[in-house]
Amino acid sequence: MLKASQDDQDALQFASVLSKANLHGSISIGKFSLPCKRGVSDSIQYNQAGLDMLNNQHEYTFDIQDGELQVSLQLYENIAGHHRLFCYTRIGNKQGMAFSVNLTTEKEGDNVIYLTQKIKFVEQYKGSTNLAQAHRRQKQVVFCDLLKKLGLDVTESGDLLLGVFDPLKGRLINTSADSFLNDFIVVSILKGHFQGNKGCQLEILPTYNKLDYIFTGKDEELDLPAKLVDNKVKRVIPLGMRYKVLKRDSFKCVACGRTANDGIKLHIDHKVPFSLGGLTELSNLQTLCNECNISKSNKFLD
Numbered sequence: 001m002l003k004a005s006q007d008d009q010d011a012l013q014f015a016s017v018l019s020k021a022n023l024h025g026s027i028s029i030g031k032f033s034l035p036c037k038r039g040v041s042d043s044i045q046y047n048q049a050g051l052d053m054l055n056n057q058h059e060y061t062f063d064i065q066d067g068e069l070q071v072s073l074q075l076y077e078n079i080a081g082h083h084r085l086f087c088y089t090r091i092g093n094k095q096g097m098a099f100s101v102n103l104t105t106e107k108e109g110d111n112v113i114y115l116t117q118k119i120k121f122v123e124q125y126k127g128s129t130n131l132a133q134a135h136r137r138q139k140q141v142v143f144c145d146l147l148k149k150l151g152l153d154v155t156e157s158g159d160l161l162l163g164v165f166d167p168l169k170g171r172l173i174n175t176s177a178d179s180f181l182n183d184f185i186v187v188s189i190l191k192g193h194f195q196g197n198k199g200c201q202l203e204i205l206p207t208y209n210k211l212d213y214i215f216t217g218k219d220e221e222l223d224l225p226a227k228l229v230d231n232k233v234k235r236v237i238p239l240g241m242r243y244k245v246l247k248r249d250s251f252k253c254v255a256c257g258r259t260a261n262d263g264i265k266l267h268i269d270h271k272v273p274f275s276l277g278g279l280t281e282l283s284n285l286q287t288l289c290n291e292c293n294i295s296k297s298n299k300f301l302d
């Protein structure tokens, strides 16, 4: 008989924390609130029925203008032994996987689990690989920008970090389980909305206008968005380093002193912004909550 690996146990531990999370009848998308009720009326196809560690615990139905948006969260171990949390959606007979996050264990970072995923879009463009690439990158930049405005933690390389889970303590250390659940569903619905290919269009959300993304010129005439910074460039804070900063700052916002228990999310911030020459090293990094982080970036923009 196979012995459950440490990763399996950690994932089960995460599943048990997530199963206690509560949406309290609605999700918050920035200033909007979208009511939902528990459960789905149509079953949503499971990858491997029976292996889902969440056992249908998190299934919700939202009323949207085109009918009902049904959402099902499922947690699986894939063939490579990695665990991943999926969000499946269904509207009418359209069904698909809207978004997922990996449960990434970074050995450098005291064996905590980072709930993270690169934001990517699939985009075909007739006749030009370069145009398809530019189109994908532009969508990625615009979407990441939207997520940042909603107070989510997105790196310069387009990686979204939704939470840091400590399996030893059995809790999320930079956000609450309720906020994590809210954010994961929000990103999933927004991504479906933004992709526009799953019938997941919501009137209350910022509109993704396809016309903005149609390139008519030749490659050299393209006005490309600022290139996303490569991971090798030191602007991106490595996952393990994030934990060290959180721990050093006692899992509190250094500006207002609040913790994840106070309903905020903790982000890692460059004290002196990278764009102004600040380095990605412990002495130039600090823990800020999403609210203080946004007001700080506004100050730098002024």
Ligand SMILES: [Zn+2]
Binding pocket: 253, 254, 255, 256, 257, 258, 288, 289, 290, 291, 292, 293
């Ligand atoms: Zn704060």
